[in-house]
Amino acid sequence: MAEISFDEQVDITDKVCPLTFVKAKVSLEELDEGQILAIRMNDGEPVQNVPRSIKEEGHQILKLEDNEDGTYTLYVKKVGD
């Protein structure tokens, strides 16, 4: 599968919910509109909940990729300032 190109990345595998989302959100805030953030997260609660929280914040989700090491990478395009 073709890799998605991104502008910034953040690893939230060192956080537990709800700080996973807080860390992702803070990273998104540092981006400009239209830029893409790659967020690496753990399987389980983070991957069940973080994408939805980011959708509810109004950002555009492009893809969730299974890294096949117990982590996933979510690609998000920033919407709004």
Place this chain on the structure above:
Amino acid sequence: MAGTIDYAALKKGGFMRQKQKGYFSLRLQVVGGNLTAENIKTVSEVAEKYGHGYVHMTSRQGIEIPFIRFEDIEEVRAELAKGGVNPGVCGPRVRTVTACQGSDVCPSGCIDTYGLAKDLNEHYFGRELPHKFKFGVTGCQNNCLKAEENDLGIKGGMEVTCDHDACIHCNVCVKACREGALSVQDGQIAIDRDKCNFCGRCVKSCPVDAWHGESGYIVSFGGLFGNHIYKGETLLPIIKDKETLFRVADAAIGFFEDFANPGERFRLTLQRVGEEEFRKRIQEAYNG
């Protein structure tokens, strides 16, 4: 004086006799767990003036004002009524309908729990039956309101369908689903209906709203959480409209009325009479 007190009538009106002679704990009707600020002020004033300056929150979202004296009962009723506060009920009848916050407020909600609790309460509250009968409404599978504890529990759900043309194959829903009902097959999202529990997480998480969810009610019957504990059972498919829901609720209450012995809870009636007759009746009501 004590000889003339009609405890059954007082109980029906929400006044529970206390251990302390001449005192009653007044149960209030808190439909769906909501009270207005004005309601609360009134309750607070009554508790200060007639009670001991405190209230007790019950396990079913109710409020009781303890230490109301027998001679103040009429005055208390009148003062509460002025503030829009109604007494609850105790004894063998339909109790106040409880609810979580539901889709009006909660991001996970699949149904308008408060609206439904009000409708149910209007229809059934206080109805005389062989024993107590409890309704509870919860907005989704998270079950904050513990639907299956109730004689008739209602849980919001969504029957979901995927618009494959709109799907951008991001795979978010596959992981958002906690039931393992979703997978990718031949490059397309596939759903295993036997695993789907109508939680609606796919709908809520899809970034392009490719999932469509039709809201409905998952009904459980015969929950009991007192001396004996039974989990209410779901005996029907998800119900899509209020009319059907009310037909089914009517049928369940009607069955209880027709078959229960006095002082027998719904679950015990179901066990004694056998579930076959009950299933037949609610299935008929479901079919319309």
